[in-house]
Amino acid sequence: MASSMSSRDFSLSVADCPLIQVEGWDGTLTQFEKSVSASLGTKLPASVGETVRHKGLLIIRVAPRRLWLALDEGTQAPALAVDPDLGCSVPLGEGRVRLKMTGPDIARLLSGCVTVDWHAPAAAPGRAVLTSFHHVSVVFLRTGETACELIVPRSFARSLSDWIADG
Amino acid sequence: MARYSAFSILRNALSGQKNWQRAWRAAEPKSSYDVIVIGGGGHGLATAFYLAENHDIRNVAVLEKGYVGGGNVGRNTTVIRSNYLLDGNTQFYEFSMKLWEDMSRALNFNVMFSQRGQLVTAHSADQLDGFSHRANVMRLNGIDADILDREEVRRLVPYLDFSDTARFPIHGAIFQGRAGTARHDAVAWGYARAADGHGVDIIQNCEVTGFVRNGDRIVGVETTKGRIGAGKIGLAVAGHTSVLGTKAGLELPIESHVLQAFVTEPLKPLVDHVVAYGADHFYVSQSDKGGLVFGGNLDGYNSYAQRGNLGVVREVAEAAIALMPCISRVRLLRHWGGVMDMTPDASPIICPTPIEGLYLNGGWCYGGFKATPASGWCFAHTIATGKPHPLIAAYGLDRFRTGHTLDEAGVGPSAWLQ
Amino acid sequence: MSSNHKRLSMGGRIDREQPVEFTFDGRKLAGYRGDTLASALLANGVTLVGRSFKYHRPRGIFSAGPEEPNALVTLGSAGRREPNLPATTLELADGMVVESQNRWPSLAFDVQSVNGLLAPFLSAGFYYKTFMGPTRRAWMFYEHFIRKAAGLGRAGTDADPDRYEVRHAFADVAIVGGGPAGLSAARAAAAAGARVALIEQDFLLGGQLLAEPSDSAAASWLKQAEAELEGFETAALMKRTAAFGSYDGNVLGLVEQRDPTDPQPNGETRQTVTMLRARSIVFATGAIERPMVFSNNDRPGVMLASAARTYLNRFAVLPGKKIIVATTNDGAWRTAFDYAAAGAEVTVADLRPVPPAALAAEAAWLGVVVRAATRIVDLNGGHAVRRVTLNGPDGQSEAACDLVCVSGGWSPTVHLTSHLGSKPAYRDDIDGFVPGSFPAGRFGAGAMMGTYATGDAIEDGHRAGTEAASSCGKSASVPAPSKLDLDETATISLREIPSVGRGKAFVDFQMDVTTEDIELAHREGYESVEHLKRYTTLGMGTDQGKTSNFAALAAMATLRRATIPKTGVTTFRPPYTPVAIGALAGRATGHHFKPIRRTPMHDWHMANGAEMLEVGLWMRPYFYPQSGRDVNDAYVAEMRNVRQAAGLMDISTLGKIDVQGPDAAIFLDRIYANGFAKLPVGRARYGVMLRDDGIVFDDGTTTRLAENRFFMTTSTAKAADVLSRLEFLLDTAWPDLRVAVTSVSDEWAAMSVAGPNSRAVLSAAFPALDVSDEALPHMGLLESEWEGRALRILRLSYSGERAYEIYVGATAGEQLWSRLLEAGRAFDLKPYGVEALGALRVEKGHVAGPEIDGRTTLDDLGLGRMAGKRSGFVGDVLRRRPALQAPNRQRLVGLECIEDGKRLRGGAILFLPDEKPYGHGRGRVTSVSFSPERGHYVGLALLAGDVAAEGSEVVAVYPMKDDETVRARIVSPVFLDPQGERLHG
C-alpha cells in the first residue's frame, strides 16, 4: 500500500511498515536487552515512548519488556537471534501501515484525531506515544517540528486515513 | 386522605388552592415497627404499600436517607417493557406490566403510564433472528410482540437514518406496543401517598447507619434519627445494597456502577415511541414536557458518585446521531448519573437472607424501574409470609452457587467489563 | 417604525460601518455588526419576543446573557432549523432568519394564551391529580393534547448539513471567564510562564466591563489588558467558547461557535467541542443578577438592571425613556445614573430604608428621583409595560414608565465548580452561594467568589492566576496588574420578600412557576428543594433557573421557617449552557460513526460486486451475486459448489494470536478445556475456552509451530476479548509463566479453499509445494514462503469437506487470492460468502455464535468429551455446578424438517407433539440451512436433554410467522458425512 493525498499545505502519505517485535521475559530482562542491543549494535530506548535511531532502524519501546524495530524502506531486517530462554520475536510489518503527515497546521489537525499534547516533552521530536485514534490502537511518532507519523493496523488504515483527509 | 379527581381540582381552584393537604405526613420515627423498609425509592415505597394493601400489615416505616424518590427512581429514563427471554424473567416482568396498566387508578395518582410502544432496531439478518426468538417466546407467554421489516420501521419512525451513509443499516426491528414510559417522580410520590394513606410512616432524611442484633437475628436499625426497633426488615436501597449488606454481614455478588441519563431542551412532539438502537448503546423517548430523554451504556467502573464523565457523553451523542441524524441541532440540556446495583447475570435478587428477619431486594441493574410494582408486590409477599413469592423463585441469592443464573445477554459475570 | 429608532447616535461597541440585515417573523430588520439578536431587536423597538411555556404569556428580553429565560427563538430552517436559542446570546449575522416560537397563530395573538385564564386550574402538578379515567388507557388520550401543548420550539426532521469537530487540547492553566477577574488571572498565569487558555462564551472579552461606557476608564483598562494578553503567544484567547462542563481529571468540556459574521466557505466547522485537559483551572465565571418578585413581573419591558446598562453602554440602545429602577442593592444605581445621563427620566425604588448617601447625592445631581424603602407591588402592561404600582413609606402610588430595571441582588456563577459534586456554601454577607470547596488544582476568582467590586476582582484574579501557575510549577515573578477603580460602593443587598398583588408573581419565568406554586408545593409537603423543583418544574427550563433558583429557595426557606443554607440548593449539572448533540458527536457520524475494518481482499470483493455485510467493525462478503439473484439462491449455489468442486472464502477476520515462550504449552493447557501440551509440532487442534464461570467463552484452532510457539485463532467477534483475557491471566494470575501473546490478526491474510477439488487447486497454485496427504495430512501444517511473504497452509475443515486454510502476509493477500482463483478456474473454484459458510457448518453440525450464546456449556454443545478427565483449566470447577449438569438442560441436537413445503426457522420454539404450545417450550432452533445434500431444511437446536432422544419428533412453533408450526425429527447434528470420509477423500 502506498498512496497519498495533499491539500492546503498539508500532506499525508501512506506507506508499508516493516516491523519486528521483540520481547523479553520477566526476570531475565537485563540479559535479554544486553543481547539485543549487542546484535543491533546500539543502545536501546530506556523507557516506553523513547526511540533510538540506528542505521535505517527505529527502535521504539512500546512496553516495559517489548521493543518494536521499525525499518525504513529498503533497509534489511537485522539478523536477530533471540535466545528462547531470554525472550522471543515476532514480525508485525505485514499488518501495520505508516501514515506520514507534514504541514504547518498539523498540530491542529492531529488534535481532531489523537489525544496527544503536541507541545509536551512526551511528544517532542523523536518521541513515540502509544494511544488511540477513533477507538483504534496506534503509535504516534513525532518526526519533526511540523511532521509526525502514525503506525496503524492495516485493516483500519483506510478508515483512519479517510478521517485525517476529511480533517 | 382526600381523593384526587378533576372535581377536586375544580373545587380547589375556586378556593385558591388553599385546601390541599400534604401528599404524605411528615412522619417522625416511632420506637419500633412490625416492618421497616429501608430505602424510599420505587421498590421500597411499593413494598410498604403492598404490605398494607395486600397483607394488612400497616405498622410499617419506610426510612429514606435523603428525600423520597431522590435515588434511581427519580433519575431513570423510565422505559417500561416486558420483552424478556428467559423463563423466570418473562413472567415476572409481564406481571409488572399488568400492574403498571392499572397503577394510576390503584394509587389514585396519575403516574402518566404511556403505552406508546418500544422498538429496538436490528442491523443484520442474524440479529433479527435473535429478536424473532425473543418475540416468539413473548407471544407464547401471552405477551404482545411484533417483528418489523425495514419498510415497516421506516413507516413508524421515518426520521431514523435510512440513508446509504448509515454505518449500520436498519434491517428491521422488534416492537412491543404495550411498552412505554411513566412519570418517574409520580411513581415514587404516588406510592408514598398511597402507603401513607394506609398508615405507613414515610420518614425522610433518616439514614440507616447500622443494624441492631439479638443473637443472629436482626431486630432493629441504627439511624441518623436514632435507634428504631423492627420485627422484620426489608432492604431496598438499590445502588447502596452492598454498603448496607456489608453492615448486616451479607456477602453479595453486586458491584455499584454509574449509568448516565440525558435530556434535551423541550421540543414539540418529535419522538412518539421509545426507540432503541440495536447497533450500539442509545435509546430515547420524549417526555411529556417535551425533552428528549435518552441514555446509553455504563461509564464502566465501580462508582458511588451520581455523575459520569465526558467520554460516555460523547459516545452516546455519536450513537444518537447515527440513529437519528435529525437531532444534530437539538441541544443537550442536562446530564446526570445514578448508582446502579449490578449483578453478575444482570438479573435481580429478591429473597429472604441467611440472616433471620432480614429480607433483600436489589441487584436491579439498569432495569428496575419497570419492575417497581411487581417487585414491591412480591417483596411484600416474601416479607409477610417469610417465603419467596412464586414469581421471584428464580431470584434467589444461591443461584450463583448452584448455577441457575439468568443471563439474558449471555455476557457472563462482570458483563460491564466487556 | 423607523428602523433602529431606539439606537443612540453614538457610543457602544457596535460597528456602524457594518450594517446587518435579518428577519424576525418575516419582518425585515437591521442592526450592526457587534449586536446580539436581542440588542438589535431592542434597537428596532421590538419588545414582544416570545411566549411562556405554560400560560403562553407575552415575554420580552429580560437579560443580556445565557441566563435569558424569556427571549427564546428559532433560527434557520430545514436541516438547519435550531429551536430554543436565547436571543441574548445570538451574535447578529447578515441574513439571519429568526422566528418566535410556542405561539399559534402568531406571536401577538396566541390562542393558547387562554391558558392564562385557566391558570387557577393549572396549578403546579395538577396533572398528577386527574386524567386517570374513565378507562385504563385514558391517559393516552389526554397525553396526546398535553404533549402538543408542551414543548417550546419545534425541531426539524432533516439531517443537519453542517459539520462539527471534537478536539483534544491541553493547557497548564485554564481560565474560565474573560471578565476583569479572568483577564487578570490569565495575565498573571501567562506571565508566570504557564501555557494558558482563556475561555469566554461571549464574542467580546470584558465581562461586566462591557456594561461600562465605551469611553470610560474601564474600557481603556480592558483594551490594555487584551493587548497585554495578545502579547503572550503561550496564551490562547478562546472567545465564543463556553465551558459547558467540568469533569474528573481537571477536564473541561468546551463548545466553540464559529464567528457567524465572517462569511465561511461551505463545509467549515459550525461548532467545535474541545476536551481541555488542564493542570490547573481558575474559575472566574462572574455572577448573575436576580430578578425581583412582584405581580406581573414577567411583562415585556421588565429587565435586569445590569442588562439594561449593557444595552445602553455596549450596544448604544436606549430601550426606554421613562424608567423605574427597582433594587435591593447599590449596583443597580449605576444603571439609573447612566440612563439619566443618556437623557432618560429615572426613578430609583430602593427597598432599603436608607440607601448610601453617596449614591443619593449623585442621584440628586443627575436628577434621578429616589424612593427609599419602596418596592414595586404590581405592574400594568400587555406587550409592553405601561405603569407600576409602588409601595413605600407614603403608601401606594402609581408611576408611568416604559422600562423597568430590577435587581434582587446577585448570585455567583457556581455551576461549573459544583459539577463534581461539591455543594456550594452560603455566605451571609453577600446573601448568596459561593463554591463550597476546591479540590487540588482548582481556583476561583472575582464575582463567582463573592468578590464583586471590580478593583477587588482584578486583584483576586491576579492572586488566583499566580497560584494556579505555581501549582503546576510555573512561578516566574509577575508584575502587579494595573488598577481600576469604578468607585463601586460595596453591594450590601437586602433580601427581598416577594410582594404579591392580584396578578401572578413569577419566580421562574420560563417554566411559569409563581409564588403561589411554591406555596402549594410547600402545603402539599413537597418542601425539600428537590421536591419543590420536581413538583413545580422550577429551574428545569432551558435556562436551568439561572436567574430564578435563589428567589425560589429563599421563598421556600421563609415558608419552612428555615435558614437558606438549611434549605439548600438543587444540584448543578452539566451542561452550563445547552450543547448541540451534533457538536458532541463531532465528525463521528455517517460512515465515520465507527471505523471500518477491511480485509486485505476487500477491494477484490468490491470490484467483483460482492454483497457486503457489517460484522462488528469488519466488512465481509455476504454472498456473490454471480452465484444467484438473492442471498437465498446464492448461498445454496455457493454451498453446492463447495461440496461438488471447490470454494474460496475470505477468513481474514478471524482473530489470530501469536503465543510464544518456554511455558506456552503449559499456558494453553490451562486456558483451553482440552489439552495442548502433547500436540506435536506441525499439528493443529480445535480448542474451546471457558469463562471462569464454566460457560463456553470462545473456540478456534491452535497450531503448534515449534516447541515453544503456537498460532492461535479465535472467532472474529471475540478476538479482542480473548487477547485481553490471556494478558490478564499472565499479568495478574500466572506472572511466573514465561509466555508472550501478541495479536497478529492484521498480519495475515487468511483464506480457506474447501471442497473435493481443493487439493488440486493448491497444487496448481503452488507447483513448488508438496501438498500430498502424506506431506499435509488432515490437521497438518505446511510452512513456506510466497512472493517473499511468509506462507502457512493448515489443513482444517469447517465445512466438512477436504479443506485448507491459507495464511499469507497481508500485503500479498489480494495477490494470492487472485492467483488461487486463476489456478482454480480449471477446478471450478468459486468464491463464497459468510451465508454459505454458515450453512456449510450447520450441515456439518459445527457450533457457532447462535449456539455459543454465553449460556451454554461444553456438555450442552456435545463437546464434553474434549475435556474428558482433565482438570486445572479455566472454568473447570464452576462448570461442575449442579444446574449446569442437570439432565433436562438443553443440549445440541440436529433437526430435520419432515413436513413437505415447510421449512425450519432460526428462533422457533420447540414443543413435544402432544403438548399445548405455551410458555418457554423445551428448546429452540438456533441455526438452520437448506441442505442440498438432504434436499430439505435442516437445523441445529438446543433441546431439553430429557426429551432429546434421536428419532423422536418435536414441533417447531413460530408465532412471528402467523403461528407457523413445523414437525421435525431429532437427529444427529452431523447431517453430512458422519464418518468424515469427505475430509480425506
Added chain:
Amino acid sequence: MLRIECPCCGPRDHDEFRYGGDASVKRPAHDDPDPEAWHRYVYIRTNPAGPHREFWQHVTGCRQWLVVERDTRNHAIAAVDFARKLRARKSTLRKSPA
C-alpha cells in the same frame, strides 16, 4: 474523564484502558478444586464506597494490566502500579518466613 497515570505511558484518559474490576479478590490457583473458592472469586464483591483496588489494562497503550487505587465516591486516584510488580512483591512476601 478519569486521568490514570500509567506507570510507563504517563497520564491518560480512562477510555484508553479496559476495566478489570476488583483487584482485591484473590484468584485461586489454576488447579484449586474448591468450588467455594471459585464462587467467591467470580461472584462475591465487597464493592466499597471508598478506596477500591481495581484492575485496568492500558489496552490502547502498553497493554499492561495495572492495579489502581481509586476512591469510588469521588474518583480520586491514590496509587497506580503494574499488576505484575505487585503480584511479584506479594509472592516474595508469601515466600518470606513468618
